Amino acid sequence: MKVATLNPTEHFLRDVRSGLSQKQKTLPCKYLYDERGSQLFDQICELDEYYVTSTELSIMEANTASIAAQIDTEVMLVEYGSGSSLKTRILLDSLLEPRAYVPIDISEEHLIKTSVELQKAYPSLQVLPVVADFTNSFQLPKCEPPASHVAIYFPGSTIGNFTPENAGKLLDNMSQMLGDQGGLLIGIDLQKKVSVLEAAYNDSANVTADFNLNLLNRINNELNGDFDLEHFEHRAIYNQTDHRIEISIVSLKDQVVSISGERFHFTTGEEILTEYSHKYTIDGFAEFAAEYGFTLHKSWTDEKEYLGVLHLVLE
Numbered sequence: 001m002k003v004a005t006l007n008p009t010e011h012f013l014r015d016v017r018s019g020l021s022q023k024q025k026t027l028p029c030k031y032l033y034d035e036r037g038s039q040l041f042d043q044i045c046e047l048d049e050y051y052v053t054s055t056e057l058s059i060m061e062a063n064t065a066s067i068a069a070q071i072d073t074e075v076m077l078v079e080y081g082s083g084s085s086l087k088t089r090i091l092l093d094s095l096l097e098p099r100a101y102v103p104i105d106i107s108e109e110h111l112i113k114t115s116v117e118l119q120k121a122y123p124s125l126q127v128l129p130v131v132a133d134f135t136n137s138f139q140l141p142k143c144e145p146p147a148s149h150v151a152i153y154f155p156g157s158t159i160g161n162f163t164p165e166n167a168g169k170l171l172d173n174m175s176q177m178l179g180d181q182g183g184l185l186i187g188i189d190l191q192k193k194v195s196v197l198e199a200a201y202n203d204s205a206n207v208t209a210d211f212n213l214n215l216l217n218r219i220n221n222e223l224n225g226d227f228d229l230e231h232f233e234h235r236a237i238y239n240q241t242d243h244r245i246e247i248s249i250v251s252l253k254d255q256v257v258s259i260s261g262e263r264f265h266f267t268t269g270e271e272i273l274t275e276y277s278h279k280y281t282i283d284g285f286a287e288f289a290a291e292y293g294f295t296l297h298k299s300w301t302d303e304k305e306y307l308g309v310l311h312l313v314l315e
Contacts, residue, residue: 013223013260020264020272027215027249029161029275030106030133034218038110040211045086049203051196052157053086055307056187060090063300063309068094070298070311071183076147078102078177080134080154085114087155091185092122100126100143104134135170140177149181157189157307160244160278164288167278171292175314184294184312190305191279194238201236201245201277209234212249212274225259235271245277282308 012031019026033041045053060067071077073096079088082103092101101118105111108131115129132138140150152174159167174184201208212234216227236247251266258264280288285308286296294312301308 009222016219016223016259017262020259025266025270025272027272027274030135031218032211032215032274033105033107033110034214035107035109037211037214037218038107040207040214043207044203044211047203047205047207049199050208051200051306052187052189055302055304056155056157056309057087057090059300059302059307059309060087064090064094066298067091067185067300067309067311068096071095071151071185072149073097074099074148076100076102076140076143076150078104078140078150078152080104080152081106081156081158082111082114082129085118088153089118089121091153092125098125099145099147100128100141102128102130102141104130104132104138106131106133135166135173137173150178151182152178152184152186154184155187155309157187157277159186160189160280161275162278163276164278168288168292171289171294175293178314180314182314183297184289184310186310186312188280188282188285188308188310189277190301190308191243191281192304192306194240196306197238197245197279198236201247202234206234208236212247215274216249219259223260225257227257228255231255243279245275245279246273247275247277248273280308282310285310286312 015028044050075098077098082105085103103111103115111129111131115127119127126143128141130138162170213229216229216232219225220227231252232249233252235250236245239246248271251268251270253268255266256263282299289312293314295315297311297313299308299310
């Protein structure tokens, strides 16, 4: 029996309708990354206030030999949410005889463009892009000759965008994909001063605001929506109890928005939650990952201890 499946637009519409029908309106953060959203996120990564990318790059550059040694030789390197793969180049330059690089991303145009550029830069490496939502199951491509093992690379502290429950599900999925010999190299954002955290998500150039509000543009363009962006604004605040940045889009007045013929009511000050960004300690994350079979093997951080890069193995 053939099972009917939804196409990407139908999935998008279903998720938008479901999220905006909740008491606390939400929109899944994965939909922030269309082509325009991915471009804006690349711009965010270059901002002075957004310390995450530059700090993680510095950690990778200072410790690249040690990190590569943990991953070992003849690996298939699988990167979740690859984006522009900037940090990946540092890693690929240090790996010994990597078999293949598999970037996973939901934004097809951005992924293909980056993969073509990487293939040119690394002609002897098999670059095997996969367009997928990595929160769901997907099939790894095969490479020839076969890799000795699989390693997952998950940089950028993206794990912080997930609730603890969903982060746990993702770690569980990763452990099943890796098998006995695999390892996980992951970036986590560490707890720090609130002023530093909030500045990173409320940059003076308003690029993060444009990135967040672009989701409404995407709904307008792809789902026949009629959001008026002049009547919504970006907001990002730090929740000190749950150790997370909470990012939302706020309605500036009472209004009604139509999406594919369905009407949604917004009151003044009502928020659409679009993203969390949880902040961890290294020991705390190691304890959390241990629930899903991972053991912290080695970790690296910067002088300010803003960010951590962790290598976790299955034992």
